[in-house]
Amino acid sequence: MKLQYFGHSACLLETEGTKLLFDPFLSGNSKCTVKPTDVQCDYILLTHGHDDHVGDTVAIANANDATVIANFELASYLNSKFGVKIEPMNIGGSITLPFGRVKFTLAFHGSSYPGEDGQALYMGMPAGILVTSGKRSFYHAGDTALFGDMRLIGDMNDIELAMLPIGDRFTMGPEDAVKATEFLRPRYVVPIHYNTFPLIEQNPEDFADGAAKLGVEVCIMESGDVMEF
Structure with a gap:
């Protein structure tokens, strides 16, 4: 697997010749050095409906x-x-695709998308996302609080790399993210969702x-950084 980070919660995972783009908030992302037009992908995976995660999904999907x-x-709305x-998909469900298996896990957060009248539209439950390809699993926790069932996620999956929010206020902070790491037991962990805005500076x-x-x-990554695992 190969991971390229774009800042905030956005990243590109390559596995089995397939490119998976997560939460592509690129335009307006103060930590992103990549333009939406520069990104190529086969799938876009979204943890929830907030605009700093849906981001450039439509433009990139169409391109x-x-x-x-x-x-x-959220999927039905975008379609x-x-x-x-x-x-x-929905929480607890999984699907098998040519590159492997995708499963949606719990996440404790909100999920809405701005409507045309300025009102927030409900976009279903937020999620974490597990991708298992071959014998390796990648876990993107999305925006979430710490929760005890992360221990079950760690027990049931051999997680190679986990991406965990540390920004506090809207998600876990650093201390809770350390406990999440203890529960999940990944080989590598990448902190995400911090320093994009003043309210989540860490x-x-x-x-x-x-x-x-x-x-x-x-692995503390900057926008554009790439790692293989």
Whole structure:
């Protein structure tokens, strides 16, 4: 597997010759150095409906003829409103695709999308996303609080790399993310969803120091950074 990070929660995972784009908030992302027109992908996977995660989904999906994988409400909205191809899912469900298996896990957060009248439209439950390809699993936690069933996710999956939010206020902060790392037991962990806005400013080293004590390799990535695992 190969991972390229774009800042905030956006990343591109390559596995089995397939490119999976997660939460493509690129335009307006102060930490992103990549333009939406520069990104190529086969699938776009969305953890929830907030605009800093849906981001440039429609433009990128149309440019790449990519399929959007999202919870039922969000996927249905994007299909009916913008005509993108979809694979609707929901929490606890999984689907098998040519590159492997996608499963949606719990996440404790909100999920809405701005409507034309300025009112927030309900977009179903937020999710974490597990991708298993061959014997390796990748876990994108999305926006979430710490929750005890993360231990079950770690027990049931051999997670190679986990991406965990550390921004606090709207998600886990560094201390809770360390506990999540303990529960999940990944080989590598990448902190996400911090320093994009003033309200979620954090020092990632605070998280790295705690997670490293668990024997997990912490990778603090900048936009455009690539790692193979």
